[in-house]
Amino acid sequence: MRFLLDAEQRAFAASLDALLTAADTPAVIRDWSRGDHASGRALWSRVADAGVFALAVPEAYEGLGPRPVELAAAFVELGRHAVPGPLVETVTAAVLLEGADPGTAKRLLPALASGETMATVAAEGAYALDGDAAALRISWEPGRIRLSPGHGPVRPSLDPARRLTPLLPGGDLLALTADEALTWARLATAAQALGLGLALLDRTVGYVKQRTQFGVPVGAFQAVKHRLADARIALEFARPLVFGAALTMEPCDAAAAKAAACEAAYATARTALQMHGAIGYTAEYGLSLWLTKARALRTAWGAPEECRALVVSAGDRHR
Amino acid sequence: MDLVFSPADEAFRAEVREWLRAHVPRAPLPSLETEEGFAAHRSWEAELAADRWSVVNWPSRYGGRDAGLLRWLLFEEEYWAAHAPGRVGQNGIQLLAPTLLDHGTEEQRARVLPPMASGEVIWAQAWSEPEAGSDLASLRARAVRTDGGWLLTGQKTWSSRAAFADRAFGLFRSDPDAAKPHQGLTYLMFGLRAPGVTVRPIARLDGKPAFAELFLDEVFVPDEDVIGEPGRGWRIAMSTAGNERGLMLRSPGRFLASARRLEELWRRQGRPASVRDRVADALIGARAYQLFTYAAASRLLDGESAGPESSLSKVFWSELDIAVHETALDLLGPEGEMADTDWAERYVFALAGPLYAGTNEIQRDIIAERLLGLPKGRR
Structure with a gap:
C-alpha cells in the first residue's frame, strides 16, 4: 500500500500546471464565454497533446488508457486553471463509445484522444455542455445511447463559460448501456x-x-x-x-x-x-x-x- | 499509487481478526470513566498484552510486535470493527510512549514501557493548569531542584483518567528566570499516589469522573524521571502534541466502525429519508479520514516527518465524531435522550474532542499560519 502519486504522476500534473499557467486561461475563458472558441480550441489541442483525453481511451483506439489516476491528476490541474470546454463530457463520451460496435469506436475514438474532436453528452433530461462547440454530440437515455443530429439554442449558465444546449432527438443508436x-x-x-x-x-x-x-x-x-x-x-x-x-x-x-x-x-x-x-x-x-x-x-x-x-x-x- | 496491502499485511489482519473474535467480551464493559469500569478495562489491557496485541507497533523488547505503521492501522481497523473495549491505557501508549521512544533513555524505556503495555501502570496527562489552557506555555507549576531530583509544586487540571490512574506526565517550570515562556520548562513523570499529591476527581457532563485536578505540594521526582534535558521540555512536549493530534491518537478504524454502526442503526430504524444525507456524510467522512491517513502514513514511510498537517486531522475527526453521534441520537428518537446507552456514552466522549489536544481554534490558527502562511495575529 502506497497511497501517494508516484514521481511520474506528479511530474505529469506539474507539467500540465506549467502549460496552463503560461496559457493565460482567464482570457481564454472570457473568449469562450462570448462564444468565440478559437483560443479555447488552441488550448484544447495543447491539453490533448499532453495526453489528457487519451487517458480515457484504450490503446486499441489510439489512446493511453484506461488510466483513471492520471486522469484525475490532470483534471485537478484543469480545474485549478478553470479551463473551459466540454472536458468531462469528452472523457464521458470516450467511455460511452467503448460500448459501441468496434467499427464505430474505431472511427470516432482516435479523434477524441488526439483532441481533434470535442464531444459533449446530454444525460437524460440534462443539457449538453458546449453543444455549439462539440462536433460529436451524444444523447444518453437509459438503454439508448445515440449520436444526436444537432443541438438547440445556447442557454446561459450561472457560469458564463459553460454554454448549455439541448440536443436534438433521434440519431443513430451507438450503444445500449454504459455503466462505467x-x-x-x-x-x-x-x-x-x-x-x-x-x-x-x-x-x-x-x-x-x-x-x-x-x-x-x-x-x-x-x-x-x-x-x-x-x-x-x-x-x-x-x-x-x-x-x-x-x-x-x-x-x-x-x-x-x-x-x-x-x-x-x-x-x-x-x-x-x-x-x-x-x-x-x-x-x-x-x-x-x-x-x-x-x-x-x-x-x-x-x-x-x-x-x-x-x-x-x-x-x-x-x- | 495503490491501496493494496501485501499478503503478509493481510495475513496479519486475519490473525488480528481471529484473535479478536475469540477474545472480545460479548457484553460491553462498564464505562471506563467509573472505578469498576476502569478496573475491567485494565484487565482487558492485560488480556491484550498477554498475546502481545496491546502495542503492536512498539519494538518487541517492550511488549510490541514491531508491526510498523501500516499494520498498526490495520490492527486498529479490525479492533474497532470488532466492537472491542475502549483503551484505558491510551494516554500513556499514544502520548508518553512515542516521547520516550524519541527522547527517553534506554533505562527509562525498559522501566516504563513494559508495565504500560500490560496495563499494570496506567498513565494520565498533566498539561493544563487553571490559568494555562490554550496558552500552555504560560504554565506556572514549578519544579525546584533538590538533592537527586526535583520538587513539584502547583496545580494541574483537566487531567484525563487521573481519577483512577497510577502515574502522570507533564511540563513544569524549572527556570522561572528564562527569557521566554516556553523556555525553562522540564518534562517529568510522577506518581499520582506519591506523598504531596492530592487528586480531586472532576465530574464530566454526564457525572462520571473522567478527569481530575491535581494539587502538588513538594512532590519529589528523582532525576531518572526527567525526560530529555531539564529546561528543554517544550520542544519535547510539542512532539508529543504532534502525535496526539496526528495519526496516533485517533485511528481511522474508530470512525469507520462508528459510521458503519450508524448506518446499521439507520437501516434498523426503517431508513428514514430525513437523515439519509447525514448517514452518507458519516460514511464519506470516515472513508476520507481513512484515505487521508493512508496518504499520511505513506509519506511517513517515505521518510517525511509529520508536520502541521496533523492539525487538519484533529479538526476533521473531532467534528466527524460529534456529527456521527448526534445523528445516532436523533435517529433513536425518545431513546436518544437516555444516558444509559452506548451511543450516549460515546456522544459525551465525542463532545470533548474539539476541546482537548489543543482546541480546534488553536488548530485552525496553526493551519492558517503554518500551512496557509497567513500572518501571526492576536489570538
Missing part, C-alpha cells in the same frame, strides 16, 4: 472541482495577505483565518476521496468523491467571495471565473444528494 461512463464523469468532475477549490483558496490567501484594513493585513484576523483553515480542511479531505475513487472505480466511491469535492469547492467559493468582499462580487474581477464554476459543478453529473443516496445504497449490495 457515469463513474468516469463523476471522477473527472470531482477532480476538476478539487482543483477549482484549491485555486480559489490560493487566490484568497494571496488577497487577504495584501489587503489591509485597520492597519494590518485582513489575513491576520482570526475570523478570516479560521474560515480559510476550514476551506483547507474540506479540500484536503476531498483529495484522497478523489484518488481513492480513481483506484477503485467503484460507482459509490466516485459518488462520494463527487459529493465531497463539489461541496468543498463550493464552500471554498463562498469563503473566497466573503473574504474578497465587493471586488469578488464583480464580473470583471478574475475571481468570478472560478466562483461561478464551483456552483455549476455541484449539480453537473449528479447533485450532492443524488451522490449521497448512492453511497448509502451501496450498503444494500453488501447485505
Whole structure:
C-alpha cells in the first residue's frame, strides 16, 4: 500500500500546471464565454497533446488508457486553471463509445484522444455542455445511447463559460448501456472541482495577505483565518476521496468523491467571495471565473444528494 | 499509487481478526470513566498484552510486535470493527510512549514501557493548569531542584483518567528566570499516589469522573524521571502534541466502525429519508479520514516527518465524531435522550474532542499560519 502519486504522476500534473499557467486561461475563458472558441480550441489541442483525453481511451483506439489516476491528476490541474470546454463530457463520451460496435469506436475514438474532436453528452433530461462547440454530440437515455443530429439554442449558465444546449432527438443508436461512463464523469468532475477549490483558496490567501484594513493585513484576523483553515480542511479531505475513487472505480466511491469535492469547492467559493468582499462580487474581477464554476459543478453529473443516496445504497449490495 | 496491502499485511489482519473474535467480551464493559469500569478495562489491557496485541507497533523488547505503521492501522481497523473495549491505557501508549521512544533513555524505556503495555501502570496527562489552557506555555507549576531530583509544586487540571490512574506526565517550570515562556520548562513523570499529591476527581457532563485536578505540594521526582534535558521540555512536549493530534491518537478504524454502526442503526430504524444525507456524510467522512491517513502514513514511510498537517486531522475527526453521534441520537428518537446507552456514552466522549489536544481554534490558527502562511495575529 502506497497511497501517494508516484514521481511520474506528479511530474505529469506539474507539467500540465506549467502549460496552463503560461496559457493565460482567464482570457481564454472570457473568449469562450462570448462564444468565440478559437483560443479555447488552441488550448484544447495543447491539453490533448499532453495526453489528457487519451487517458480515457484504450490503446486499441489510439489512446493511453484506461488510466483513471492520471486522469484525475490532470483534471485537478484543469480545474485549478478553470479551463473551459466540454472536458468531462469528452472523457464521458470516450467511455460511452467503448460500448459501441468496434467499427464505430474505431472511427470516432482516435479523434477524441488526439483532441481533434470535442464531444459533449446530454444525460437524460440534462443539457449538453458546449453543444455549439462539440462536433460529436451524444444523447444518453437509459438503454439508448445515440449520436444526436444537432443541438438547440445556447442557454446561459450561472457560469458564463459553460454554454448549455439541448440536443436534438433521434440519431443513430451507438450503444445500449454504459455503466462505467457515469463513474468516469463523476471522477473527472470531482477532480476538476478539487482543483477549482484549491485555486480559489490560493487566490484568497494571496488577497487577504495584501489587503489591509485597520492597519494590518485582513489575513491576520482570526475570523478570516479560521474560515480559510476550514476551506483547507474540506479540500484536503476531498483529495484522497478523489484518488481513492480513481483506484477503485467503484460507482459509490466516485459518488462520494463527487459529493465531497463539489461541496468543498463550493464552500471554498463562498469563503473566497466573503473574504474578497465587493471586488469578488464583480464580473470583471478574475475571481468570478472560478466562483461561478464551483456552483455549476455541484449539480453537473449528479447533485450532492443524488451522490449521497448512492453511497448509502451501496450498503444494500453488501447485505 | 495503490491501496493494496501485501499478503503478509493481510495475513496479519486475519490473525488480528481471529484473535479478536475469540477474545472480545460479548457484553460491553462498564464505562471506563467509573472505578469498576476502569478496573475491567485494565484487565482487558492485560488480556491484550498477554498475546502481545496491546502495542503492536512498539519494538518487541517492550511488549510490541514491531508491526510498523501500516499494520498498526490495520490492527486498529479490525479492533474497532470488532466492537472491542475502549483503551484505558491510551494516554500513556499514544502520548508518553512515542516521547520516550524519541527522547527517553534506554533505562527509562525498559522501566516504563513494559508495565504500560500490560496495563499494570496506567498513565494520565498533566498539561493544563487553571490559568494555562490554550496558552500552555504560560504554565506556572514549578519544579525546584533538590538533592537527586526535583520538587513539584502547583496545580494541574483537566487531567484525563487521573481519577483512577497510577502515574502522570507533564511540563513544569524549572527556570522561572528564562527569557521566554516556553523556555525553562522540564518534562517529568510522577506518581499520582506519591506523598504531596492530592487528586480531586472532576465530574464530566454526564457525572462520571473522567478527569481530575491535581494539587502538588513538594512532590519529589528523582532525576531518572526527567525526560530529555531539564529546561528543554517544550520542544519535547510539542512532539508529543504532534502525535496526539496526528495519526496516533485517533485511528481511522474508530470512525469507520462508528459510521458503519450508524448506518446499521439507520437501516434498523426503517431508513428514514430525513437523515439519509447525514448517514452518507458519516460514511464519506470516515472513508476520507481513512484515505487521508493512508496518504499520511505513506509519506511517513517515505521518510517525511509529520508536520502541521496533523492539525487538519484533529479538526476533521473531532467534528466527524460529534456529527456521527448526534445523528445516532436523533435517529433513536425518545431513546436518544437516555444516558444509559452506548451511543450516549460515546456522544459525551465525542463532545470533548474539539476541546482537548489543543482546541480546534488553536488548530485552525496553526493551519492558517503554518500551512496557509497567513500572518501571526492576536489570538
